[in-house]
Amino acid sequence: MNPSLPAPAAKPFSAAFARLPRAYPWVVFALTFGLMLSDYLSRQVIGAVIPALKADWGLLDSQLAMLVSVVALVVGVLTVPMSLVADRWGRVRSITLMAFVWCLATIACGLAQNHGQLLWARAFVGLGEAAYGAAGAALLAHVFPARQRAAVLGAFLSASLFGSVLGVVLGGVVAAHSGWRMAFFVVGAPGLLLALIYPFVVRDYTTVELTPDVARGGEAPKRPGLAQVAREVFAVRSGNFTYLASGLQMAMPAMLIAWLPTYFTRYHDMDVKKAGLMAGVAVLAAGIGMLFGGGLADRLSRNHPRRRALVPAAYSLLTALILIVAFALPPGPLGLSMIFLGALFAAAQGGCSSAIVCDVTHPGVRATVAATMTLANNLIGLAPGPLIVGVLSDLIGLKLALTLTPGLALAAAVCFVLASRSYEFDAAARSRAGGAQQAA
Structure with a gap:
């Protein structure tokens, strides 16, 4: 089985949507956009709960800053290697796994009992999010024609900003009424539903092997090296x-x-x-x-x-x-x-x-x-x-x-x-x- 193809169970659902040539790309976009919102909700909700964390645990500002920065640090370090894995293993499988990781890690943030546990949970949020934007953009670039590519990718990336605003606003409202732990639960749970649906609806595309210029008659390796x-x-x-x-x-x-x-x-x-x-x-x-x-x-x-x-x-x-x-x-x-x-x-x-x-x-x-x-x-x-x-x-x-x-x-x-x-x-x-x- 080609590792870049989705699991067999996903094929009937994907094929059903694919028979609707005009609707299918937009279904893929809606699910991928929704997960991007979940990505940035999980990333930015920490800003809304920092005052409550300081009050509950008496943390220093430097410790609170670490909880914010660790996600960006992990994403920056791992985005390229994780995207290489996504290109080889398949975009749909990678997206599904990444979404489960960041959603479960966000929920784990609400269960943390001290700064160290919360820092590790936030690091795993970054691990899940490291290559999502790249894999999602690659999938949408395949599903939509070139003439729509800038519009679609711009709309997809805009979810990062909308998700950032929503994460701070929603997190603050929930934290004010139900406590900071519930804010993490509320933000993390919806993404799990999208992650469950995603592989049953979205079809991956077969990875295109890298080949040299055909005019030169070269043979492409099956697994291209980093160089x-x-x-x-x-x-x-x-x-x-x-x-x-x-x-x-x-x-x-x-x-x-x-x-x-x-x-x-x-x-x-x-x-x-x-x-x-x-x-x-x-x-x-x-x-x-x-x-x-x-x-x-x-x-x-x-x-x-x-x-x-x-x-x-x-x-x-x-x-x-x-x-x-x-x-x-x-x-x-x-x-x-x-x-x-x-x-x-x-x-x-x-x-x-x-x-x-x-x-x-x-x-x-x-x-x-x-x-x-x-x-x-x-x-x-x-x-x-x-x-x-x-x-x-x-x-x-x-x-x-x-x-x-x-x-x-x-x-x-x-x-x-x-x-x-x-x-x-x-x-x-x-x-x-x-x-x-x-x-x-």
């Missing part, structure tokens, strides 16, 4: 510039999520509750931008392929200009409105970037390519962005720090423009290579 996988992942200029551009741009939503509540309390005279609510509105705006940003890129690039990379360049440029002006203005309604507008464009490039790298790389390594994008986003933007603001804030104040940091988005725009110069050629070359392999 060959790395060559495929970093094979083209447009893909490499896109990794860099996406990472730089992702510093924008990261800094907004981390520092807007503090900015609103210091400069807009908001109380903590209102500052958190306003920050949530900004995060929702970023999620909406990610949801629709890919669709706009698909539409504008339909007859002009180069625009696939130029549209996200425009998103980055608008983000930089709007946020620089917003934070430079005196605190007031105009500055607040411009922050929300800048947030709308801050993550809009997410689906575009994922689509670009999928378009120009081998389908046999798409999960690994998506994992590389996740790695770039974390190492270049998500982790350093808030830290850069914090360091600058100590030197020149938070307001000026937030005014200067959107310069990273300007650098992202330049990288997207550089990617656009070779994207059309790289995508056409990949398309020709794929057609030649099928003909052979």
